[in-house]
Amino acid sequence: MxxxxxxxxxxxxxxxxxxxxxxxxxxxxxxxxxxxxxxxxxxxxxxxxxxxxxxxxxxxxxxxxxxxQSVFEASGHLSSFADPIIKCKNCKSTFRADKLISDTTKIEIPESADLIDFDKAISENNIKCPSCQGEFESSRKFNMMFKVGIGPDGEPAYLRPETxxxxxxxxxxxxxxxxxxxxxxxxxxxxxxxxxxxxxxxxxxxxxxxxxxxxxxxxxxxxxxxxxxxxxxxxxxxxxxxxxxxxxxxxxxxxxxxxxxxxxxxxxxxxxxxxxxxxxxxxxxxxxxxxxxxxxxxxxxxxxxxxxxxxxxxxxxxxxxxxxxxxxxxxxxxxxxxxxxxxxxxxxxxxxxxxxxxxxxxxxxxxxSLRDDKENERIVLSLKPYMAPIHVGILSLVKKDGLKEKTDEIYQAIKSKFDVFLDHSGAIGRRYRRLDEIGTPFAITVDHQTLEDDTVTMRMRDSMKQNRIKISEIESYLLKETSYP
RNA sequence: GCGGAGUUAGUCUAGCCUGGUUAUGACGUCAGCUUCCCAAGCUGAAGGCCGCGGGUUCAAAUCUCGCACUCCGCACCA
CATH class of the missing domain: 3.30.930.10 (Bira Bifunctional Protein; Domain 2)
Structure with a gap:
């Protein structure tokens, strides 16, 4: 993809x-x-x-x-984390000063040189704007750090450019x-x-x-x-x-x-x-x-x-x-x-x-991780189970006949232990596909059999296969399958 | 910042050239019915100041100018 x-x-x-x-x-x-x-x-x-x-x-x-400010004076960011740039007075195009000089005259000036050196090279070699032949303003440094002012007097400080x-x-x-x-x-x-x-x-x-x-x-x-x-x-x-x-x-x-x-x-x-x-x-x-x-x-x-x-x-x-x-x-x-x-x-x-x-x-x-499963008409995000934003979806096959209540029970029991998404509404296939797209590796579905024998289906995202497992085993199953390696 | 192309609902999109009632369609979303394990069907609903701002006009999604953003190149970088 x-x-x-x-x-x-x-x-x-x-x-x-x-x-x-x-x-x-x-x-x-x-x-x-x-x-x-x-x-x-x-x-x-x-x-x-x-x-x-x-x-x-x-x-x-x-x-x-x-x-x-001292931190970045010492680290070199104040002087070195900056590009020398020049701007055309006429068409306002901006260029890297060191690059433009070396491109037109073969003179190499290091980017950390004094600004005066760039201005000198430009006037001595009569360098004009490549797009409009205009004159340049004086060169200046464009520092990539964000400057902030601290307190009412705006004492200079910077947002860190690296942690x-x-x-x-x-x-x-x-x-x-x-x-x-x-x-x-x-x-x-x-x-x-x-x-x-x-x-x-x-x-x-x-x-x-x-x-x-x-x-x-x-x-x-x-x-x-x-x-x-x-x-x-x-x-x-x-x-x-x-x-x-x-x-x-x-x-x-x-x-x-x-x-x-x-x-x-x-x-x-x-x-x-x-x-x-x-x-x-x-x-x-x-x-x-x-x-x-x-x-x-x-x-x-x-x-x-x-x-x-x-x-x-x-x-x-x-x-x-x-x-x-x-x-x-x-x-x-x-x-x-x-x-x-x-x-x-x-x-x-x-x-x-x-x-x-x-x-x-x-x-x-x-x-x-993202793949287009054309055979099953779905987009699947095959994240590792422990990387998935949602570990498991908990779905009722239908809302009526007490399935919703049973589903809610299971959700309540595990919602603080895993990243869980509860969903009762819409076609079951659609709900599975939504979960597939955000990379949810497992889906538990409560159906009529659940009411008889306390088992649910456990669906795997990648294979779409399902196993029946006991409600009492859900927690240990998920713990094992979603733990970090 | 430069050059090129764009911007209409969550997503994609028609309409723009040739200005004129309530802005088109699909998908998605929500509610209900039906089905009862893989994007089915039926009924209904919500969702848009048409990127932002100015100009022209009786009237602007549509013409025009400026700006912003997005994408592709150049340059720069984790």
Whole structure:
């Protein structure tokens, strides 16, 4: 199924939809999750906690979305998370200054250069607007952070462009109070904000989006002393260094140098296992090693985890080895101590980051799970049972003869234990199909036989087959079938 | 932000060129009847300031201008 099919499902069944849509001044890049979307997101986050945070004994925090200016002076976002742009006085077209200069004159000016350098290059080389030959205004920086004013005087602060800065800033306290020991992972789920020039494709490029970030702090001298590596050494991953992705085990990837060390390989391995369990078709996934040019300004080595969808290859996770870039800059700016003891050695930890885009991940799960069952004239969302927004539908075959009351009884008994949807009205086949579309793996139906022997039918979403089970066994059955792996 | 194409009910859509009563149809939704395990049938109902704002006109979904949003390319990114 393609992007449009997923979009239609999302709008019709309450997965997600545009924010503020009743108003004409609603801005692009903001979307809401409806009930089904929240259900799926909650299941995804819980799986993330199980497969990454708990598996690795990480600490989870929940930091502020608004952070002070100093944080971003230290992190480099104030100067580097910005594009130099120039605007034509005549036709108002906007261009990337560094790009336009290198395209027309072959002069390479780094995008972080002073604005004066761009203006100088433009006047010296007599560069005109490519669309109308007009003159340019002075160049300026377009910073992708949202600036906010705090208090009556509007003290400058920013909506965080990535969740991880609070992890870095909080690191000294967390390490001390949580009895930290290297290597240690600190994780956070939350919103981040980027003032994208052109947000597009619903959940795929947002101005306000969810990230699940993990920062692992480590001793850079011990990147190959990593016992846990044996847990993932045989995990098969696909890695692309140049053009074509190659499949190999994590162990092979370290041995042939594709992945620099066991430490990084371990985390790529558990990340892949997580995504497989989330319902991503990992045959259509790869880790792509980024070139020097593509890497973010803070990264030393970087792998993107990408999956193939009808909207192209989507980058779901950025895995960056950030070295001591962040702790060193916060230490310098704040004059606080960020070094810790590893054994009897004092060390400024290095950081490996797993920065996951939740919204994109959810989209990919939806696209990889949605199928058109032409034979049975239905759309089925084949989510893993533990990922489904609704675990089970509870239906009365008909309302009369006491079936409704019996159905209500069963619903009351399990509604607080599972995500349950009760439905009495309409044709039974129609009700099954509605449940199929939001990925509900099971449907219990109360029929006349139920009144005689206290059994119900249990219908499976994917096969449409039904078993009869005792009412007394419903709870244990669902518990077993919908539990996380 | 640029170029191109669009925007009519939850979804898809007719009408627009050639302005004129109450805006078309399908699917979906809700209620009832019927059936009694897979989108059947019958009856009825709800749901639209035709993306937003201005202009032209006696009259605008329709002509016109501006803006916003969506989609496709460019550039940027989780």
């Amino acid at each position: 393609n992007y449009d099919n997923v979009m239609k499902l999302a709008l019709e069944r309450g997965f997600y939809f545009p924010s503020c849509e009743v108003y004409a001044d609603a801005q692009a890049g903001f979307w809401e999750y409806g009930p089904a979307g929240v259900g799926l997101k909650n299941k995804f986050v819980e799986l993330w906690r199980r497969e990454l945070v708990r598996r690795d004994n990480m600490l989870e925090i929940d930091g502020s979305q608004i952070m002070s 991880c800065q609070s992890i870095f800033v909080d690191f000294p306290r967390l390490y001390k109070t949580m009895r930290g020991k290297l290597p240690i992972g600190i994780a956070q789920i939350g919103k981040s904000f980027r003032n994208e020039i052109s947000p597009r494709q619903s959940l795929l490029r947002l101005r306000e989006f969810y990230q699940a970030e993990i920062e692992i702090f480590c001793n850079p001298d011990k990147l190959n002393e990593f016992e846990k590596f044996s847990e993932v050494q045989d995990v098969l991953i696909r890695i692309q260094v140049d053009d074509t992705p190659k499949q190999m085990t994590c162990k092979e990837a370290v041995e042939n140098g594709t992945i620099p060390n066991r430490f990084v390989a371990y985390y790529l391995g558990i990340l892949l296992e997580f995504y497989e369990k989330s319902g991503i078709d990992i045959i259509r996934s790869k880790f792509r090693k980024l070139s020097e040019k593509e890497k973010a300004f803070y990264a030393e080595v970087a792998f993107d985890f990408e999956v193939e969808t009808t909207a192209g290859w989507l980058e779901l996770v950025a895995c960056n080895y950030r070295s001591d870039y962040d702790l060193a800059s916060h230490a310098k700016k704040s004059k606080e101590k960020f070094e810790v003891m590893d054994g009897d050695v004092k060390v400024l930890p290095h950081v490996f980051e797993i920065s996951m885009g939740i919204d994109r991940s959810l989209y990919s799960i939806l696209e990889h």
